[in-house]
Amino acid sequence: MWSSSFDLHCHTTHSDGSLSVEELADAMQEQSVRVWSLTDHDTIAGWDEAKIAAAQRGIAFVPGVELTCDVELPWDEGILASNARHRPPSSWHLLAYFPYEPIAEGLKKFEEWLAPLHEDRVPRMLEMIDKVNAFGMAIEAEDVMSRAKGSVGRPHLALAMMDAGYVESMNEAFEKWLGDGRPCNVERPKPSLAEATALVHAAGGITSLAHPRYYGVEYESLIQHLKASNVDAIEAFHRSHSDEERHRLWMLAEQYGLGVTVGSDFHSFNGGHRPGHMPVIVRTLPALISSA
DSSP: OEESOEEOOBOOTTTTOSSOHHHHHHHHHHTTOOEEEEOOBTOOTTHHHHHHHHHHTTOEEEEEEEEEEOOOSOOOHHHHHHTTOOSOOSOEEEEEEOOSSOOHHHHHHHHHHHHHHHHTHHHHHHHHHHHHHHTTOOOOHHHHHHTOSSSOOHHHHHHHHHHTTSOSSHHHHIIIIISTTSTTOOOOOOOOHHHHHHHHHHTTOEEEEOOGGGGOOOHHHHHHHHHHTTOOEEEEEETTSOHHHHHHHHHHHHHHTOEEEEEOOBOOSGGGOOSOOOOEEGGGSOHHHHTO
16 A cells, blocks of 8 residues: 655754654644654654654654764766766765663663764864865854754754855855765765664664765665665665666565665755655555654
8 A cells, every 4th residue: 555644764953854753743643644753863852752743643653763874885977967966975864763662771861872973963064164264165063053953963054054055055065065075074984774774773673874865876775785784674765866777776675575664854945855755555654754
């Protein structure tokens, strides 16, 4: 059975989204989402708010987070170009989903492990601001930090650059200055998929690789690697994927015994983007999700 009532990938002002948890919950309700996971980058700060907001609106909530992990396979320039990706990836993103009440001891260890990943975003951002300033663009750290309620990230710096008139758009900020391989970007150490997945499993959760088309890796090789890393699923149904890609990923996931997940990857309403409206076959979802 197909359903468009799941949205398992979205962001709030706790990371690089434009809406608060309450505002995003309203948007999920308006778009007829019935099962929602909040997956802010490297932080679970919004979970408690989201649980309350979802319950008030009759939405099933799945606690989630999007983890920034290391690049683990070489990319193919031709695949990147065909997917309109102009630079190689500097990270892979792993979605982690947890039971509504995770295993307490496992969750404690996960939170302790996650804290440095979240906290490292601040010194990294300060380095990036220093680089931006060195190019003659006067940006105050306080301005950038004030734009983030949780995990500060490059979109917050890009917005500050836009407001100061140094760039005309978020895209220009990333293309010229902040994107992977650009002069003001700063890389940081990242965990492996296997390391992150083991910690998530210990808390009773599961993992799914986000937006696989972004990495420039042939899909079957990518799924084989996920299987070897004990990752549970792949986000076959992502808003950036064509119908052909969704079908290809779905078939490969079934062949290799992986589940699939679905997500709008919602950050804001810019460009007509909206939560939900992502059809998925319910039986292909991991049980933790489909039974929510």
